[in-house]
Amino acid sequence: MAEGDPARCPVDFDHFSPEHAAHWPARWAEMREQCPHAWTERHGGFWVVTRYRDIVAIAQRPEDFSPAKYQDPETGESRGGLAIPELPGLRFIPNEVDPPEWSGYRTFLNRRFSPKAIDVLKGRARQFAAALVDRVIEQGHLDIVDDLASPLPALMMIEIFGFRPDEWRSFSDPFHKMVYTPADAPEFLETMRGLDYFARRVDEEIALRRVEPKDDLLGLLANGEMDGRLLTDEEIQNIAFNLMGGGIDTTTALTSNTLLYLARHPDLRSRLAANPALWPVAREEFLRWVTPIHGLARTAIRDSDVDGWEVRKGDRLLLAYSAGNRDPEIFDDPDAVKIDRFPNKHIAFGAGMHRCLGSFLARMMYETMVTEVLARIPDYAIVEADIQPYETVARVNGWVRIPATFTPGPKVGAVIA
Amino acid sequence: MRVRVKDDVCQGHGMCLLACPELFQLSDEDGHAYLLSEDVPPELEAKVDQAVRGCPEQAIETY
Numbered sequence: 334m335a336e337g338d339p340a341r342c343p344v345d346f347d348h349f350s351p352e353h354a355a356h357w358p359a360r361w362a363e364m365r366e367q368c369p370h371a372w373t374e375r376h377g378g379f380w381v382v383t384r385y386r387d388i389v390a391i392a393q394r395p396e397d398f399s400p401a402k403y404q405d406p407e408t409g410e411s412r413g414g415l416a417i418p419e420l421p422g423l424r425f426i427p428n429e430v431d432p433p434e435w436s437g438y439r440t441f442l443n444r445r446f447s448p449k450a451i452d453v454l455k456g457r458a459r460q461f462a463a464a465l466v467d468r469v470i471e472q473g474h475l476d477i478v479d480d481l482a483s484p485l486p487a488l489m490m491i492e493i494f495g496f497r498p499d500e501w502r503s504f505s506d507p508f509h510k511m512v513y514t515p516a517d518a519p520e521f522l523e524t525m526r527g528l529d530y531f532a533r534r535v536d537e538e539i540a541l542r543r544v545e546p547k548d549d550l551l552g553l554l555a556n557g558e559m560d561g562r563l564l565t566d567e568e569i570q571n572i573a574f575n576l577m578g579g580g581i582d583t584t585t586a587l588t589s590n591t592l593l594y595l596a597r598h599p600d601l602r603s604r605l606a607a608n609p610a611l612w613p614v615a616r617e618e619f620l621r622w623v624t625p626i627h628g629l630a631r632t633a634i635r636d637s638d639v640d641g642w643e644v645r646k647g648d649r650l651l652l653a654y655s656a657g658n659r660d661p662e663i664f665d666d667p668d669a670v671k672i673d674r675f676p677n678k679h680i681a682f683g684a685g686m687h688r689c690l691g692s693f694l695a696r697m698m699y700e701t702m703v704t705e706v707l708a709r710i711p712d713y714a715i716v717e718a719d720i721q722p723y724e725t726v727a728r729v730n731g732w733v734r735i736p737a738t739f740t741p742g743p744k745v746g747a748v749i750a
Numbered sequence: 751m752r753v754r755v756k757d758d759v760c761q762g763h764g765m766c767l768l769a770c771p772e773l774f775q776l777s778d779e780d781g782h783a784y785l786l787s788e789d790v791p792p793e794l795e796a797k798v799d800q801a802v803r804g805c806p807e808q809a810i811e812t813y
Contacts, residue, residue, distance in 0.1 A: 389806060
């Protein structure tokens with residue numbers, strides 16, 4: 334614990350630190366017990382909220398705690414938003430928008446990501462997953478991240494948007510790198526520039542859709558009416574970045590962590606391979622245990638309190654979903670993976686009105702990929718000496734690479750097209 | 751036993767569908783839960799109880 338006003342339970346905490354990346358479950362447990370709402374001076378100062386019930390309570394009070402990003406009219410600087418430290422530039426829509434604006438955007442997008450809409454995409458996801466395994470199955474080695482977990486969400490997002498399938502790598506790489514590069518690293522600005530290509534491609538396709546409408550997501554963004562009007566180019570960019578940013582690296586982290594865990598627990602892997610019906614419940618447990626997005630921010634928009642803890646207007650708060658998901662008050666033996674844990678009220682997709690729009694898509698892509706792997710390369714073994722986790726888990730709890738070897742098998746003839 | 755879903759609190763986590771698909775479904779519009787029946791037959795009471803306890807938003811009530 335650090336020095337300072339004891340009422341604020343000061344800590345010296347940086348969610349970007351390598352120390353946190355290496356020891357986060359123990360660190361969260363310690364903070365949850367000693368300082369469930371702790372103040373750190375890092376990144377301009379913020380509260381770290383680690384108890385499940387506080388996280389959910391704050392997420393359910395958007396009138397007091399807002400994820401909105403807005404421009405300071407005097408300085409022109411971006412303030413607020415979901416990231417600590419604040420990210421320059423784009424305002425994610427609908428994630429960094431308050432009601433009543435928020436409900437227009439969310440209603441506009443919801444149908445594209447509803448359970449029924451995602452059900453229709455299952456066949457495509459299976460085809461892509463089979464094709465990704467086909468690309469490596471004869472060679473007997475692969476990288477779980479680069480060959481399987483990263484491409485499938487990128488391919489599916491591209492399918493939903495309506496880009497060409499052969500573009501997936503140029504979109505997925507910058508979003509992937511943005512997630513694990515610290516904000517103060519020299520490569521970070523370069524990575525942000527890499528996102529310019531995506532922005533340009535959105536503009537180009539939107540212009541095409543305005544001439545020749547299509548029923549894909551780009552077509553909806555170009556020609557769909559929200560509250561009786563078309564979207565502006567800026568709104569379209571902010572929505573496109575929110576959806577791509579939310580869709581690309583998160584399911585990747587969930588899939589990577591799961592496949593790594595199963596290789597290290599072969600009995601469990603065999604059990605799941607033999608009983609795919611176990612996946613819906615097991616999937617929720619891996620969501621809880623991994624929690625791909627470790628935490629997101631809110632800003633207090635008035636003085637208020639949470640169960641007696643006083644928060645002042647303007648205070649920033651990090652809702653540490655990964656800490657809430659290991660809270661022993663809610664989950665027995667929280668650090669253990671119990672694939673039959675149920676009920677399981679995890680908050681891996683967040684809580685409250687800003688809860689993840691793409692959760693049904695994420696679950697579907699994840700189940701498709703892990704079942705494809707367990708069916709076709711069930712004996713994969715991790716090259717433990719060569720695995721590399723993200724340097725920071727502040728944004729996403731994922732892996733740079735997880736090489737593996739396995740008994741080669743036959744292709745099934747699936748293609749990415 | 752009867753059950754209700756508070757629609758202004760539900761955020762579509764979908765855990766109730768996993769617990770008791772006999773009574774809970776998710777909307778094609780926004781993924782939020784709705785009920786096929788508010789009456790809970792005795793043989794489904796345990797499943798509905800799991801749905802209540804499994805909802806992160808505490809959006810489900812029995813009475």
